[in-house]
Amino acid sequence: VSGTFSGPALPSLGIRRLGPADASVLELLARDDADFDLRGDGPARAPLSREDAEAHLSDPHVLHWVASADGAILGSLFCHVLPMRKQPATELLLYEIGVRSAWRRRGVGRLLVSAMVDWMKANGIVTAWVLADNPEAERFYAACGFGPGSGPAVYLELHR
Numbered sequence: 289v290s291g292t293f294s295g296p297a298l299p300s301l302g303i304r305r306l307g308p309a310d311a312s313v314l315e316l317l318a319r320d321d322a323d324f325d326l327r328g329d330g331p332a333r334a335p336l337s338r339e340d341a342e343a344h345l346s347d348p349h350v351l352h353w354v355a356s357a358d359g360a361i362l363g364s365l366f367c368h369v370l371p372m373r374k375q376p377a378t379e380l381l382l383y384e385i386g387v388r389s390a391w392r393r394r395g396v397g398r399l400l401v402s403a404m405v406d407w408m409k410a411n412g413i414v415t416a417w418v419l420a421d422n423p424e425a426e427r428f429y430a431a432c433g434f435g436p437g438s439g440p441a442v443y444l445e446l447h448r
């Protein structure tokens with residue numbers, strides 16, 4: 289998937305799926321985590337070790353696309369392929385999407401979601417779901433075709 293936009297300063301974008309040799313991209317995403325996130329000013333995050341990054345990126349249940357322009361990564365979408373215990377046998381959890389703060393509202397996020405949807409079509413997966421954690425993201429997902437989920441889910445965590 290690739291696309292070109294009409295704004296004067298916007299370079300042409302390419303989308304690619306990360307593979308086992310892309311540990312350095314995970315390092316960059318961890319280092320610049322805040323710029324891809326809503327908060328904008330948080331600390332860098334610790335990256336996976338090289339070995340763990342290679343294992344993660346080799347996992348067929350991990351789908352990770354990045355949008356780049358002129359060699360710079362502007363956005364990232366990371367999802368999990370979830371095996372189910374009944375049909376349909378697989379669905380997608382869109383775990384995380386982030387576009388660099390300076391590059392938002394230029395179609396980068398939409399292009400990343402279309403790469404995911406193309407992958408779903410090619411692999412016979414009919415459902416993707418996401419937990420939106422802010423109202424702007426909700427509007428973005430709606431613009432990309434997401435609708436309300438089927439149940440009144442409550443997000444909970446357990447820490448030990």
Ligand SMILES: CC(C)(COP(=O)(O)OP(=O)(O)OC[C@H]1O[C@@H](n2cnc3c(N)ncnc32)[C@H](O)[C@@H]1OP(=O)(O)O)[C@@H](O)C(=O)NCCC(=O)NCCS
Nearest residue numbers: 325386387392393394395396397398420421424427428431
């Ligand atoms: C959400 C996010 C990924 C969207 O990426 P983006 O590249 O800015 O989105 P796009 O430019 O492709 O937007 C596509 C459409 O989504 C909608 N949209 C996107 N951002 C929006 C916003 N802040 N408010 C309202 N609608 C928005 C619009 O309809 C937009 O089309 P338009 O610009 O022609 O009006 C980006 O804002 C981001 O990284 N946010 C911080 C991280 C985050 O919140 N991630 C999701 C956590 S659940």
